[in-house]
Amino acid sequence: DQQVKQNSPSLSVQEGRISILNCDYTNSMFDYFLWYKKYPAEGPTFLISISSIKDKNEDGRFTVFLNKSAKHLSLHIVPSQPGDSAVYFCAARGNNFNKFYFGSGTKLNVKP
Amino acid sequence: GAGVSQTPSNKVTEKGKYVELRCDPISGHTALYWYRQSLGQGPEFLIYFQGTGAADDSGLPNDRFFAVRPEGSVSTLKIQRTERGDSAVYLCASSPTVLSGRTDTQYFGPGTRLTVL
Secondary structure (H helix, E strand, C coil): CCCEEEECCEEEEEEEEEEEEEEEEEECEEEEEEEEHHHHHCCCCCEEEECCCEEEEEEEEEEEEEEEECCCCEEECCCCHHHHHHHEEEEECCCCCEEEECCEEEEEEEHH | CCCCCCCCCCCECCCCCCCEEEEEECCCCEEEEEEEEECCCCCCCECCCCECCECCCCCCCCCCCCEEECCCEEEEEECCCCCCHHHHEEEEEECCCCCCCCCCCCCEEECEEEEEE
């Protein structure tokens, strides 16, 4: 039973355009959400996070939006750069323990 | 400073053998996590340590899997009687623990790719 879902296994975007990666979750008790970026043969690298008390968090070209009523979060990258090409994972934390649930990832390809 | 390191980077073993995978967390991080990542999937939680104790081992698939962190720093994931289905990348992550007792950002190692023939 997957509690965090990324339904798009891949996404292709032109350089300079916006990339939008989506993530859905089923557990309304999740209180903290994160996005990780992963290059081949490396571990995931933390990108950006958001607490459930907020609906938006921005860091440079990266913005995460949280819609609690829809149990949906998205990561916006603008403008997209070829170096952003990687697999992106969203993750969520339960509110009463330090256990994290990850989605299956979306492979982003930014074309020059 | 040094990040999370994992050894070996690759491990090939035969079905039925015993393996140990090592994780060196970032110095001072009290929380340590083990995950398993199968092809095309995201990291799957196995176990979480707070200091020397396993605070949550609910993700360990069966009793062939065991992990220790005797001094609150280095951790070893041990798999007995390996099976072909154990083949995956095993990721370790460490995290500082904030005053509330929660962990936020996890810092991952590069992983150990385990192949069971």
